[in-house]
Amino acid sequence: MIHILDLHDRAPRVIASFVLETKAGPVLFETGPESRFSVLLDGLNALGYAASDIRHVFVTHIHLDHAGAAWRMAERGATIYVHPRGAPHLIDPSKLWASATRIYGEQMEALWGRMGYVPEEQVEIIEDGEVFRVGEFEIKALETPGHAYHHHAFLIGDALIGGDVTGVKIGRGPVLPPCPPPEIHIETWLQSIAKIRTLNPRKLYLTHFGQTEDVAAHLSALEAKLLEWADWIKQKLKAGQTREQMVLEFEAYVAATLRAAGLSEEEVQEYEFADPSWMSVDGLVRYWNKHHPEEVMS
Numbered sequence: 298m299i300h301i302l303d304l305h306d307r308a309p310r311v312i313a314s315f316v317l318e319t320k321a322g323p324v325l326f327e328t329g330p331e332s333r334f335s336v337l338l339d340g341l342n343a344l345g346y347a348a349s350d351i352r353h354v355f356v357t358h359i360h361l362d363h364a365g366a367a368w369r370m371a372e373r374g375a376t377i378y379v380h381p382r383g384a385p386h387l388i389d390p391s392k393l394w395a396s397a398t399r400i401y402g403e404q405m406e407a408l409w410g411r412m413g414y415v416p417e418e419q420v421e422i423i424e425d426g427e428v429f430r431v432g433e434f435e436i437k438a439l440e441t442p443g444h445a446y447h448h449h450a451f452l453i454g455d456a457l458i459g460g461d462v463t464g465v466k467i468g469r470g471p472v473l474p475p476c477p478p479p480e481i482h483i484e485t486w487l488q489s490i491a492k493i494r495t496l497n498p499r500k501l502y503l504t505h506f507g508q509t510e511d512v513a514a515h516l517s518a519l520e521a522k523l524l525e526w527a528d529w530i531k532q533k534l535k536a537g538q539t540r541e542q543m544v545l546e547f548e549a550y551v552a553a554t555l556r557a558a559g560l561s562e563e564e565v566q567e568y569e570f571a572d573p574s575w576m577s578v579d580g581l582v583r584y585w586n587k588h589h590p591e592e593v594m595s
């Protein structure tokens with residue numbers, strides 16, 4: 298049984314954590330940001346658990362909306378399972394915080410809370426394909442880069458905890474690809490989607506937000522939208538647009554897509570919280586300039 302906890306980050310349905318109940322105790326997937334830690338504790342309490350009952354915490358990657366409260370769980374005794382390239386940033390988060398501060402500036406604390414480190418002996422590095430048995434369940438780690446170099450999805454039976462590589466989909470809205478800098482890589486993201494497809498999971502759990510059982514259609518729509526967004530940015534770069542112009546137009550373009558799908562202004566706002574348009578502009582601009590500069594010369 299996998300429970301979805303809503304961390305209520307500025308709105309409902311923006312960031313989730315997941316609790317897998319096993320005969321050997323609960324396992325937590327994704328901690329959310331430190332700023333929402335008290336809400337995570339409330340969610341655990343509502344299921345009948347204290348934070349100290351959680352011995353195992355798996356994070357898909359170390360972005361602050363997914364693993365920002367990992368150190369808080371470690372303080373209460375949990376082991377944090379993380380990608381080899383993510384582990385150094387849990388043990389010494391100063392670089393990660395410096396780079397997030399460059400992006401978020403003064404909003405840093407309000408959005409993400411406080412910085413803390415996970416003691417090295419409580420970090421368990423996980424490799425692609427590695428299987429962890431907890432109680433009656435096997436948790437298989439799948440390296441799934443594209444959104445970030447250091448990203449895992451976790452397969453539990455026929456359910457997949459997809460992190461950000463399986464996209465953002467809120468309620469009845471469409472699936473969108475979160476494309477923040479600095480590690481977006483379209484080709485490897487497409488390979489990760491193909492890898493997930495071959496596993497044929499019946500259910501996807503999305504950090505942003507919840508779950509979907511329409512897996513094949515979801516993955517195809519994600520793939521199409523990723524290519525569409527990448528091409529949109531490519532055309533604007535070729536036309537010599539400034540970042541400011543691109544951000545304005547891209548925000549309007551994404552909001553129009555969501556409104557056309559029948560979403561209310563509140564729902565459009567939930568998407569903007571979970572997957573800010575300006576951030577995807579920056580991520581995709583960086584992708585083109587770094588990996589295919591010859592294709593975007595204006």
Ligand SMILES: [Zn+2]
Nearest residue numbers: 360362363461
């Ligand atoms: Zn995220």
